[in-house]
Amino acid sequence: MPLSPIFFKKTKFEVEKVSNASTESDSVTRSDHSIFVRGIRKTYPNGVVANQDVTFSILRGEVHALLGENGAGKTTLVKILSGCLTPDSGEILVNGRSVRIEDPIKAVKLGIGMVHQHFTLIPTFTVAENIALSLSLSGRLNLDAVKGKIKEVSKNLTLEIDPDARIEQLPVGLRQRVEILRLLCQDVDILILDEPTSVLTPLEVEELFKTIRRLKSKGRSVIIITHKVKEALAISDRITIMRGGRVVKTLPTISTNEAELAALVVEGFASSLRVDRGKPGEPVLMVKNLSVKGKRGEMAVKGVDLVLHAGEILGIAGVAGNGQKELVEALTGLRRIESGTSLLKTCDLTNRPPKFIIRKGVSYIPEDRIRRGVVLSMSVSENLALKNFEEQPFSKNMVINRESIDRYASDLISKFGIRASDPCATVSSLSGGNIGKLVVARELSNGANIVVAEQPTAGLDVKASEAVHQKLMELRSKGVAALLISADLDEIIKLSDRIVVMYGGKFVGEFTHDSLDIQKLARLMLGSA
Amino acid sequence: MELKLTKSTVRSIYKAVISIALALVVTSVLFIATGANPILAYYYIFVGAFGNLNLTVETLVRTTPILLVSLGLAIAFKCKVWNIGAEGQLYMGAMAGTITAVSLGNSPLTLPASILVAILGGMAWAAVPALMKTKLGINEVITTFLMNYVAIYFVQWLLSFPFRSPDTLFPESAQVPQAAVLPILLPTTRLHLGVVLAIAVALPLVYFLMIKTTFGYKLRAVGENPEAARFGGINVSRTIFLALVLSGALAGIAGLFEVSGIQFRMRGSLSPGYGYTGIVVALLGQNNPIGVFLSSIFLAAIFNGSSTMSRVLNQPQGVVDFIQGVLVIFVLGSEYIMRYLEKKGVFKA
Numbered sequence: 001m002p003l004s005p006i007f008f009k010k011t012k013f014e015v016e017k018v019s020n021a022s023t024e025s026d027s028v029t030r031s032d033h034s035i036f037v038r039g040i041r042k043t044y045p046n047g048v049v050a051n052q053d054v055t056f057s058i059l060r061g062e063v064h065a066l067l068g069e070n071g072a073g074k075t076t077l078v079k080i081l082s083g084c085l086t087p088d089s090g091e092i093l094v095n096g097r098s099v100r101i102e103d104p105i106k107a108v109k110l111g112i113g114m115v116h117q118h119f120t121l122i123p124t125f126t127v128a129e130n131i132a133l134s135l136s137l138s139g140r141l142n143l144d145a146v147k148g149k150i151k152e153v154s155k156n157l158t159l160e161i162d163p164d165a166r167i168e169q170l171p172v173g174l175r176q177r178v179e180i181l182r183l184l185c186q187d188v189d190i191l192i193l194d195e196p197t198s199v200l201t202p203l204e205v206e207e208l209f210k211t212i213r214r215l216k217s218k219g220r221s222v223i224i225i226t227h228k229v230k231e232a233l234a235i236s237d238r239i240t241i242m243r244g245g246r247v248v249k250t251l252p253t254i255s256t257n258e259a260e261l262a263a264l265v266v267e268g269f270a271s272s273l274r275v276d277r278g279k280p281g282e283p284v285l286m287v288k289n290l291s292v293k294g295k296r297g298e299m300a301v302k303g304v305d306l307v308l309h310a311g312e313i314l315g316i317a318g319v320a321g322n323g324q325k326e327l328v329e330a331l332t333g334l335r336r337i338e339s340g341t342s343l344l345k346t347c348d349l350t351n352r353p354p355k356f357i358i359r360k361g362v363s364y365i366p367e368d369r370i371r372r373g374v375v376l377s378m379s380v381s382e383n384l385a386l387k388n389f390e391e392q393p394f395s396k397n398m399v400i401n402r403e404s405i406d407r408y409a410s411d412l413i414s415k416f417g418i419r420a421s422d423p424c425a426t427v428s429s430l431s432g433g434n435i436g437k438l439v440v441a442r443e444l445s446n447g448a449n450i451v452v453a454e455q456p457t458a459g460l461d462v463k464a465s466e467a468v469h470q471k472l473m474e475l476r477s478k479g480v481a482a483l484l485i486s487a488d489l490d491e492i493i494k495l496s497d498r499i500v501v502m503y504g505g506k507f508v509g510e511f512t513h514d515s516l517d518i519q520k521l522a523r524l525m526l527g528s529a
Numbered sequence: 530m531e532l533k534l535t536k537s538t539v540r541s542i543y544k545a546v547i548s549i550a551l552a553l554v555v556t557s558v559l560f561i562a563t564g565a566n567p568i569l570a571y572y573y574i575f576v577g578a579f580g581n582l583n584l585t586v587e588t589l590v591r592t593t594p595i596l597l598v599s600l601g602l603a604i605a606f607k608c609k610v611w612n613i614g615a616e617g618q619l620y621m622g623a624m625a626g627t628i629t630a631v632s633l634g635n636s637p638l639t640l641p642a643s644i645l646v647a648i649l650g651g652m653a654w655a656a657v658p659a660l661m662k663t664k665l666g667i668n669e670v671i672t673t674f675l676m677n678y679v680a681i682y683f684v685q686w687l688l689s690f691p692f693r694s695p696d697t698l699f700p701e702s703a704q705v706p707q708a709a710v711l712p713i714l715l716p717t718t719r720l721h722l723g724v725v726l727a728i729a730v731a732l733p734l735v736y737f738l739m740i741k742t743t744f745g746y747k748l749r750a751v752g753e754n755p756e757a758a759r760f761g762g763i764n765v766s767r768t769i770f771l772a773l774v775l776s777g778a779l780a781g782i783a784g785l786f787e788v789s790g791i792q793f794r795m796r797g798s799l800s801p802g803y804g805y806t807g808i809v810v811a812l813l814g815q816n817n818p819i820g821v822f823l824s825s826i827f828l829a830a831i832f833n834g835s836s837t838m839s840r841v842l843n844q845p846q847g848v849v850d851f852i853q854g855v856l857v858i859f860v861l862g863s864e865y866i867m868r869y870l871e872k873k874g875v876f877k878a
Contacts, residue, residue, distance in 0.1 A: 334760060355762035366760060375754040382746065386761040390743050398742045424535075 034058045034190050034221050035081065035112070040090035042076055048429075050076035051087070052245040058190060063212055063222045065236035065253075067229065067265055069461035070433025071419060073245040074225045075117075078192045081223075082114035083107035113183035114192040117199075117432075119175055123168040127161055131182045146185075153184045157214050172320060173204030180211065184220075191215065192223045197231055198458055201319045201487050203526070209235050227461050229261045241265055266463050275469075277513060278476045278497045280309035285331075285450055285481060290340035292323075292330040300326035302505040303340065308450065313472065313482045315496030317489060319525055323505035324485045325367070328452055331483075332364045333357040344449065358387055361449035365440055365456045367485075373439035374427045381409030381423035384442050416441035416467065436460050444471045451475060451482040457491060469495060493518070503527045541815045543876060544867050545824070548813060548859040551866075555855045556848065565842045577837025578830035584837075586718040590791070591829035593727045594619070594783040594800070598807030599825055600735045601779030603816040607739060608772035609752040614658060614673030615780040616804025617680030618651040622781020623788050624684045625650030627702050627795035628692060630709035630788075639708040644785055651781020652774045654680060659773035663766040669773065677804065685797040694794065702795035711790040723786035728822070731779065736818040748772055780804060806832075809853050812860045828853070 040054040051073045058064050066074045079085040081092070083101040092099055094110045101107050104114070121130050132146045147163040154161055159177055167175060176196060183191055193212075197205045212222050212235055226232050232239050233253060241248040241264045248264050285308035294300030301323040308314050318324055329335035331342055333354040342349045349357050366372040374383045385394050385405045393404040409423040418437045420430055427435060440456060451472065457465040472482055472495060486492050492499060493516065501509040501524040509524040511517065557567035578588045598615045605612040612618075626647030633639045658672035689700040696703070711721040739745040750758040751768045759765050783803060788795050810828055814820030835849045859866070870876050 332760075353762075353764065354759060355764065358762040364760070371754070372756050372760045375750050375757050377753045378749060386750070386757070389746055395743045398744060400741055400743055400746060 034060050034095065036093040036096075037077075037081070038091045038093075040077065040080060040087045040092075042073075042080060042085060042087050049245050051080070054090070054242075054245075054247050056240060056247060056250070058221050058223060059238075060189075061216055061219045061221060062237040063216055063224065063235055065232035065239045066223060066225045066242060067227065067232045067239055067261065068242035069227060069265060069463065070436075071431045072242040072265075072461075074242050075194055076245075077242070078114060078194060078223060078225060081107070082112055082192055084114070108183070108186050108188060111187065111189035112192065113186065113188035113190070115176065115179040115183065115194065115196060117194045119179055121167045121175060121178060124166065126164050126166050127170075127178050127181075128163040130167060130178060131163075131185050134182050134186060149185050150181060154181060157184070157211070157218060159211060159214070171204070172199050173201070173207055176200070176204075176208065177211065180215075189219075190221045190223065192225070194225045195227075196224060197226065197228070199320075199487075201525075202489055202522070203319075205231075227265075229258050229265065229462075232261065233258065243267065262462065266461070275494055276473065278311045278313060278473075280312040280497060281479060282310050283307045284310050284345055285483075286341075286343040287331070288341050288343070290327070290330060290342060291338045292326045292335055293338055294323075294326050299338075300505050301330065304505075304507055306500070306507070308481045308483060310449075310479045310481050311476055312497050313476055313484055313495050315484045315486070315492035315499040316502050317486075317492050317499055317521060317525055318502035320487055322502050324502055325454075326505075327502070328364070328454055328483075328485060331357075332362060332452060361447065363387075363443040363446060363448035363451045365443045365451070365453045367454040367458065369436050369439045370432070374435055376428040377426055379424045379426055380413065380418070380420045380430070380438065381406045383427050383438060384409045384412055384423075387442060388446055412441045412445055415445075417464065433460055433464065437464055440468050440471075444468075444475065448475070448480060451480060452485075453482060454485045455487060456484070457486075457488070489518075489521075501525055538817075540867065540876075541817065541820065544863040545813055545815065545820065545860075547866055547870075548856060548863045549827070551859045552852055552856040555859075556852050559848070559851060560844070563844060565844050570838050570842055570844065573838035573841050574831060574834030577834035580837075583718055584833070586715065586720045588826070588829050588833050589724050589728075590719050590721070591833050592825050593724045593790070594787055594803045595806050595810055595829055596727050596822060596825040597731055597779050597783035597786070598803050599810035599814065599821045600731060600818060601776030602807045602811040603814065603818060603821050604735065604739065604748065604779075605772045605776040606811050607745075607752050607816045608748040608769060610662070610769050610772045610776075611670045612655065612658075612673050612773055612776045613670055613808065614655065614676050614680075614804070615776065615783075615807050616800060616802065617673075617677035618654045618777040618780035619784035619787075619800055619804050620680045620684045621654040621784075622647040622651035622777075623784025623799055624687060624795055626781070626785035627705060627788050630705040631692075631703050633706070633709075635706045635708040637708065639706060640711070640789070643705075643709050643789065644782065647781040647785035648778045649781070651777040651779070651784070653777075655774050655777025655780075656770075659770045662773070663770050673773075681797070684795070688795060688797055692795075700797060704793050705789060709789050710793060711786065719791065721786075721790035723790040727786070731782070732818055732822055735779075739816075739818060744768075744771070780807075801832075806853060809857050809860070813856060 035058045038055045040051050042051040043049050054077055056077065066077065068074050076085065080087050081101065083104040083106050086102065092101060099110060101110065107113065128143050128147045128150060131150060132141060132143060135146065150161065150163045159181060161174065161177060161181060167178065180191065196208060200208060215222055224235060236253050238250060238252055239256065239261065240250040241261065243265065287304060287306040290301055290304045291299060292301040304327060316324055326335060330337045333352055333356065337351050344360050347360055349360065382405065385408065389395055389400065393401055395401060406423045413420055413423065416437050418441060419434050427438065430438065437460065444451065453472065456468050460468065476482060484492060484496060497513050499511045499516065500507045501521060503524060504527060511521065553571065560567040560570045577584065579585050598619060602612055602615055626643040629646040630639050630643040633642055654676065658669050658676060661667040661672050662669045685700065688702055692702050694701050694703045711723045714720045714722060714725065739748065747758070747763050747768045750761065750763055751765050755765050784799065787799055792799065806828055810821055810824040814824040831852055832849055835846060838844060839846045839848070
């Protein structure tokens with residue numbers, strides 16, 4: 001049940017623009033290209049060929065979507081364009097001139113700027129202070145001048161922001177806006193956005209798309225990286241599909257459709273997922289009047305009651321920062337419970353250590369998989385055994401049985417399609433999406449009673465997402481209960497048997513799958529019932 | 530003991546070799562400045578360390594305390610617990626062990642008991658900063674380091690008053706009973722049992738602990754990503770506590786072996802800074818027990834060889850400290866040097 005009518009609407013104006021921009025690249029002169037790259041090749045030190053003979057162009061004033069699975073080479077390509085990586089071979093032309101982009105500073109000078117997936121702002125600095133860092137100021141710091149510049153740029157593009165706001169107080173959507181403004185203050189013409197929607201709520205996505213359209217109307221070009229076909233269709237003029245480090249095809253957006261794109265992204269892909277509903281059984285997790293403090297000592301969860309049944313997926317919908325994170329951490333033993341209880345069947349989990357809760361069969365897929373889910377410098381197999389290395393057959397009397405760990409890992413690697421050269425490779429050699437797969441594989445394979453899944457498919461490609469959904473439903477049919485926390489409303493609606501809405505640390509509404517009212521849900525998420 | 534030469538192992542070896550080479554080059558500049566031929570100087574250091582059987586044994590004797598301390602530090606450092614206090618832990622262990630030995634007299638239990646008490650002494654001294662870190666969040670670098678001074682002066686006070694030897698004029702303990710002395714294994718040398726215990730028992734044990742056990746796994750996980758370790762159900766505080774306390778235990782043994790194998794008395798000048806040399810060795814050996822073993826032989830050789838070299842070439846003994854200092858700088862910088870060389874294509878990445 002996608003949200004397309006609200007969020008993925010196309011204006012007439014855009015469609016006209018698209019037809020202008022979508023002329024075949026052969027027939028346009030080179031100077032129409034803002035960027036033209038040819039024959040790019042990039043091999044990483046670990047031998048992975050991330051880009052192979054990539055030829056690609058951006059026209060002035062177009063929105064160009066780079067679409068592909070994890071590890072398709074999208075991020076590598078834009079990192080080359082923004083000077084974060086240098087290609088092994090190939091040519092880059094910017095406005096018709098052949099250039100070498102050694103570092104991000106050079107890229108900005110050429111008018112190319114990138115907003116990374118993980119933001120690079122200093123949380124304790126204000127908007128103006130952060131932007132001042134990037135402007136080449138001589139000698140004295142003149143914050144008033146910076147603020148003036150910010151006001152001028154933001155007024156020009158109607159991107160309101162308070163230059164004196166501290167970054168840590170801003171929601172994610174606005175932080176992203178600051179990143180974009182920072183580039184605009186440096187007179188960047190071509191903006192590269194790496195998976196910009198992965199951290200945003202649906203309303204924030206809509207705002208971002210508005211921003212992108214405004215940028216376009218002022219003649220800026222935007223490259224947006226995504227693995228969501230719908231998003232590419234909604235915002236772009238042209239779409240370039242990448243697979244296995246190569247460009248498969250570049251298409252004008254108006255002449256393609258979801259099915260065609262999905263088939264191009266994953267060769268021969270056809271969705272085989274059949275969504276069914278669960279048959280909830282006995283209650284397994286009973287949470288009573290739970291209160292949890294947040295990072296800054298404020299009450300983040302305020303007296304929440306929750307019952308989770310066996311064989312049920314319960315979705316928690318809500319805008320990030322409304323206590324979901326604290327709730328999850330309390331349930332998994334990572335955060336102190338101030339008052340209330342958490343009961344697994346008859347076993348009290350309240351304020352027990354993480355290990356105890358893990359042993360009782362509570363799996364947890366954390367949102368921040370790199371920081372929380374894995375130890376980067378350790379091997380894939382060691383990471384897959386992170387939660388049960390102290391149990392037989394992985395170890396006995398404190399002695400680790402490496403063969404059995406490796407065997408277990410090889411099994412999961414093939415079952416979940418983790419792209420790793422071998423089980424002994426360090427996790428740091430894996431792509432972000434594959435790290436996600438690793439964590440999901442570990443958490444869904446250790447015989448859990450309850451799975452707490454925080455954004456389980458964020459950053460995963462179509463195939464991997466489907467595999468995760470499939471696995472969650474498979475576990476549900478075996479009587480496992482799942483708590484699904486996701487900013488992706490589509491995902492919550494698709495999988496959940498029941499949905500609760502969290503706002504301001506409380507549950508403010510509940511829907512069963514059949515009684516779902518999306519409009520009301522969206523309003524509840526924003527605290528206006 | 531299998532030794533798999535993985536890519537990262539080879540890389541670690543390169544890093545260590547590069548660090549040593551650069552440190553020797555820089556030290557050569559010092560030799561040239563003081564009018565000595567650096568090649569000749571290194572030659573005499575080598576001869577002084579391995580020139581004949583007796584000298585070689587002496588180098589192994591010197592290796593023993595350095596190896597024990599640095600094995601312990603490798604455990605702590607693997608867990609990213611920066612124990613700078615091995616020197617203090619060594620003194621406290623040695624003192625506690627000596628008191629035990631002297632008071633037990635000639636009994637078959639004397640040696641094992643004094644070793645055990647030395648272990649406990651080192652552990653107890655390390656437990657203080659370990660508790661401060663895990664319970665109160667106080668940085669262990671500062672606490673462990675400052676507690677070295679407390680330990681050394683406390684030991685000096687003990688040796689000056691309550692435990693002063695009745696038969697000598699110096700502030701030192703009474704001689705340990707014969708039963709506490711580590712037997713000499715090779716007549717006419719100082720090759721005592723402790724040397725063998727360190728190399729043939731402690732080294733394999735630590736290797737096994739770090740590489741093969743769940744504890745070793747926890748050490749690495751906590752050291753590399755405490756957040757993920759906690760999330761995975763590992764008790765992070767307990768792991769940190771154990772890492773620090775275990776390194777104290779090994780420092781304590783090192784101290785006792787110096788008393789029972791070499792000095793036969795506890796002295797205020799028991800260690801010429803083995804606790805600090807251990808840091809250099811653990812870093813150079815990159816917290817790998819085998820690397821640590823090779824590095825401790827290297828530093829012991831520099832220690833012993835330098836005295837020969839300084840006599841023959843009339844050079845200052847302080848060159849030992851100089852090499853150690855320069856070595857630390859290059860070891861710490863070796864990752865960057867390595868990356869630079871890989872970028873330039875000298876080494877394949």
